[in-house]
Amino acid sequence: MAEITTGSPQRALLRSDFALHLRAQRGVSEHTVRAYLGDLEHLLDHAVRHGLVRLDEIDLALLRGWLASMAADDLSRATLARRSAAARTFFTWAVRVGRVPTDPTLRLGTARASSVLPAVLAPEPVARLLDAARERADDGDPVHLRDWAAVELLYATGARVGELCGADVDDLDRAELTLRVVGKGDKERVVPFGRPAARAVDAWLTQGRPALAHDTSGPALLLGRRGGRVDQRQLRAVVHELAALVGVDDIAPHALRHTAATHLLEGGSDLRSVQEILGHASLSTTQRYTHVSAERLRSAFQLAHPRA
Template identity: 60%
Template sequence: MSRTDVSDASELLARFDRYLRHQRGLSDNTVRAYRGDLVHLTQFIAGEPGDPDTVLPRLGLADLRAWLASMSSHGLSRTTMARRGAAARTFYTWASDAELVPSNPAARLASARASSTLPEVVSPSDIVSMLELARTRCDDGDLLHLRDWAVAELLYATGMRVGELAAANTSDLDFDERLIRVRGKGNKERIVPFGLPAARALQHWLADGRPALVCPATDDALMLGRRGQRADQRQLRDAIHRLCRAAGIPDVAPHALRHSVATHLLTEGSDLRSVQEVLGHASLNTTQRYTHVSADRLRAAYQLAHPRA
């Protein structure tokens, strides 16, 4: 399709969306973020929401640099700026290859490096408090309390993302081996183990909670909402926030449990490659962010092992 074939105001971004989903296999969240970044770019250039099909093909490198510079002056985080730069480079590489733009102005576009802020970590004692609270309050007859117990145990046991848990099915579980199949970013699958506490919570949920919520609209979803449909990410996040408040510990997002899994595994001696596999990181560099918490353990090991420590 040539540039002249792209006539509708939404067609260029619609085609880009399809490319990201079906050829790159990117998650819905990433696709939405990239699309939002490009809409922001067209608004910056046009001064108001513009037509992507007329704005984006005529931009040059100077326009893209001015766009990124404006974000810096408005105090946006380096992480957001890095993602927006990546969105522009990905879009123009695709559009140039597809001959939808006359040239690729992002080929020489430099972008801010993402922030290396250390991830939030929850202490083991706080996590135990939350999990114990989740277990004990299941006696009140509220079926969703059984679900929330299973959610908290499984997130901490596996380090999976909340979106991955929302997408999980009952058929993904293997109780004999205590494994769960997880579909991560880019629709990549991995197999992650979980322990006895998580298995116990899941079995209670599957035996006493989930069957009572099943309705004609229910699919194979592992976690359900009160109406029997697949629980979404917001519902699962809210569950963790409620448990934190009820347990009297600092309120954290579910992603902090993922960070905590990596931290606790490394602190107890797990190697980086194993943690990378558990969390589903594409790059070992991502996993290495967690090594800061193991500095004390590394120092102790050095002092014990090095002849001149």
């Protein structure tokens, strides 16, 4: 059985084989691969600290103690849920490939992530943020034209920031006003956007992108100042800057995704359509946004109804 002591070649091989499984067979994102590998290292370090040497010595009691120790350290419920999921995924794979004879996670309780959603902006602050991006793009700076196109697309499509960063020019259908993106698990979907976003995209493609692109830029839809594909950190910084500029609560790009979903539902869209737009595997994930809308309705009722 594999030795799990720190620095052992067998532990390193275990890690690399598990990473290969995650990439090749489960098709998860690189972000998830890094997170799961970090969770595995954390578990193995915990096992070694408790005197274990081999992988097959890890049992249900140790796993429960591992999760309990993290709960005592006040780790978020989301982190606990992910580490629990990482352990299950790892041992399911380890049993299948013969690394351990039995799966100790079969009776492991499921840690559930918090269902609290990030802040959702009302339509008026969103309009101010998008107007600020448009006005800033009037200075002719190609990066500001990119920023305008980026925030318009994030709000219009509800795409994840990583999905937008990974989009290529050919993924746009400017006639149909749609954008093809690749989401979690390498699942492809086509999302619509409106004419305000189309105007920003057209300005970027005709004025901004040609000023930044060079021979090695490739097909990337959005470029950085040096002509390479824009990365997520750059777009996060853009959203933070614009939020500060117009005086709205500091938000991350993902909040624009949540805002788009909430506004779609409040505008009368059905859950299935919003599920398709967001690329949620489960309808229950999309249903969280109905809770936000219900809270707003309840708040409005309590403020306005004489017998609330």
